[in-house]
Amino acid sequence: MNQRKVSIKEIAELSGVSVATVSRVINNNGRFSEETRKKVLQVIKDTHYETNNIAKSLRMKKSNTIGILVPDISNSFFANVVQEIESILFKKGYSTIICNTDRNEEKEEAYLRMLEGKMIDGLIVISGVKEFGSTAINKKTPLICIDRKPKDTKSTILIESDHYQGGFLATEELISKGCHNIAIIIHRDFLSSSKERLLGYQNALKKYQIPFKEENVIHVTVEEKMSRTEAAKAALLQKISEGYQFDGVFALNDRLAIGAIHAILDLGKKVPEDIKVVGFDNDPISKYCYPCLTTIRQDNMLIAEQACENLLALIDGTRKDMKKHQVIPVTLVSRAST
């Protein structure tokens, strides 16, 4: 009972027909008699034949595989989006190769070459340091960007949350709870999403006639071997030690927000009584930290669905009129920290 690999050729021999006929039966195209169909199917069952997709891909110039580039799969937002994408695509008969780039440009290029060599039918790029555009990948490979601007803005599709709205809602929440002097904690300020969130913050201030002050912007850089939470906490404590005062914090993600909370509690102040805090992402920790964190929820399901839908449309060549920039609304999740 040695389970050797069996090919279409052997199926043909065992069935007493040609490989062509077997292929037709398998793919159910072309004509063949009911009799041969039964016979062939029986042999396939008996031999546990599985079609060799490598050969099929080569012949068809279609791999039924799509690649996903993601900076860090252990980030809860990315993990959720990727998981959902993978699930949707699988239902459509596609397999997904998830590439964790670690925000490393070389690694990204290497991955792209690998994906190209595997003849991927499409590519989804999630977030990342700079505009996306690489010579490693064929220009005609269908491409969807999520949270990352493509170099070729006018022909490739960009899907992202309404980061501006998120920043606005977060800030408005703080203002509505009585904050007048709101710090904003920024991590990767070069990301377009960060810029948009900052803009939302600024415009919310403007709406309520609160002057924007440069000193309220706290940039944190995360050193090696340090978590975002620790870095944010350190940065805020440093700033406070220099005499900085504030009554609210909008952190560009939940990890940073937790760091801010820790800093505040460390100083003997209370959240939300003395200082209120809002994060971004609706990371699971936002629900379980203390106090529970008010945050902005991105609609990752919708993002994933829309990405897949658009990508598959590009692959199939149906619909050429898709919107090049699709913005997904976000919502405020109000919890104890405000």
Next chain:
Amino acid sequence: MNQRKVSIKEIAELSGVSVATVSRVINNNGRFSEETRKKVLQVIKDTHYETNNIAKSLRMKKSNTIGILVPDISNSFFANVVQEIESILFKKGYSTIICNTDRNEEKEEAYLRMLEGKMIDGLIVISGVKEFGSTAINKKTPLICIDRKPKDTKSTILIESDHYQGGFLATEELISKGCHNIAIIIHRDFLSSSKERLLGYQNALKKYQIPFKEENVIHVTVEEKMSRTEAAKAALLQKISEGYQFDGVFALNDRLAIGAIHAILDLGKKVPEDIKVVGFDNDPISKYCYPCLTTIRQDNMLIAEQACENLLALIDGTRKDMKKHQVIPVTLVSRAST
């Protein structure tokens, strides 16, 4: 400048040599003159040629691809292990197809067929409902199980944390802090890891001459649309309402532990003063919840390294004498909840 796909054949023509020679240059095997080498490499550079791995795989019967089966990639423990595995394998020239099975048996089978069709060189299976063994995958495909017993125990390698030790350490921690009546919250009791953790709990009790009581075992089942945390909280509250009393809780994972904490706090009791809690997994939330959660940390890096090392050895056919059952030590992370 239309970037059409260029094959080895065209490289041959442009270089004025045969495809065989080009192939030899590319793979740097066989003999060829320095002159042709230069010429060919130049043409390759000019044309942006990339080797077609699909064709190569078909010819070589080796895809340089490995598959990973995982129940739920958004689980922090799985995400970490998978990420590390992927990173290691990538360095070794392998790409990884991550398959999220959702603990769904049909999906698992479908994935395995897909992977088989892609001629994967190896397979890593992480956790899962029942013993692993499927006819969909070729018996001779190198296989490593992590946290999941293989059907064929004596020939396939199983790598797992020392769940027994984890259960023991967790329970001992509670006892050493003065607990005498320790509840244990179990979720998927059919998992071998769960059984081992329970066993560790029982033996720790025995060591300190505390009688094991069946009523201390709380089984929770997670309904659709309900989180583990909510389910654990509900289960514990239910039990308490029936008059159940205890002074410590060992939850088989951190999400359950948080649920327990919430239940306890809801009743106006204090953690750790009135009741102490220990979790399992060292999930990020354990660090940021309130109070911070004492938990058991699995060494996911080591698990990943060991899995890759063993898998690659199986693929290369080197070393035939690997231990079939490899147990990775765990450590206690002591925090505020005890």
Next chain:
DNA sequence: TTGTATGCGTTATCAT
């Protein structure tokens, strides 16, 4: 050192 020819497992074209 280099070229020719074959085959990997499929699908598709063109006969019959």
Next chain:
DNA sequence: ATGATAACGCATACAA
């Protein structure tokens, strides 16, 4: 309705 065969892109045994 079915069969023979070419082609997909590559690596290699064998010739030259």
